[in-house]
Amino acid sequence: MFRGCFEHTIDDKGRLSIPARFREALETTFSAPLYLTRHKDCLVAYPADEWRALEARINELPAFDPKIQAFRRFFYAPAQECAVDRAGRILVPPTLRAYAGLDRQVVLAGMGKNFEIWAKERYDAAMDAVAAQFDEIAGAVGGLGL
Numbered sequence: 659m660f661r662g663c664f665e666h667t668i669d670d671k672g673r674l675s676i677p678a679r680f681r682e683a684l685e686t687t688f689s690a691p692l693y694l695t696r697h698k699d700c701l702v703a704y705p706a707d708e709w710r711a712l713e714a715r716i717n718e719l720p721a722f723d724p725k726i727q728a729f730r731r732f733f734y735a736p737a738q739e740c741a742v743d744r745a746g747r748i749l750v751p752p753t754l755r756a757y758a759g760l761d762r763q764v765v766l767a768g769m770g771k772n773f774e775i776w777a778k779e780r781y782d783a784a785m786d787a788v789a790a791q792f793d794e795i796a797g798a799v800g801g802l803g804l
Contacts, residue, residue, distance in 0.1 A: 660768035
């Protein structure tokens, strides 16, 4: 599982080091390569097996529903397969870097079966918003026994 939150830098060529714990999860639990695509305010990275399972579920949705078509365009069109190199890095394509505002400082946030890649400023702002609404959000997941 992908757990934890890690701050890293992305270089001018778009290379991003994957945290050792995430690389370990890729080696022991999931399968490489990673698939990167857009999320609301960040990028999301899926291991190959999780990506294929997600694709299968999305492909079962009605093909001619305009909202589903829009989602597929947003989610699938920019998706890129990214291999992890020997140094434990991925190359984040320029279009995805621009979308997520990835410049130097980034945050990789474990989300269980996938992880998110955020511009640090966006991540900090998103976490501030969550903190401000925490009681409401916790109430929404309260049935989980947390």
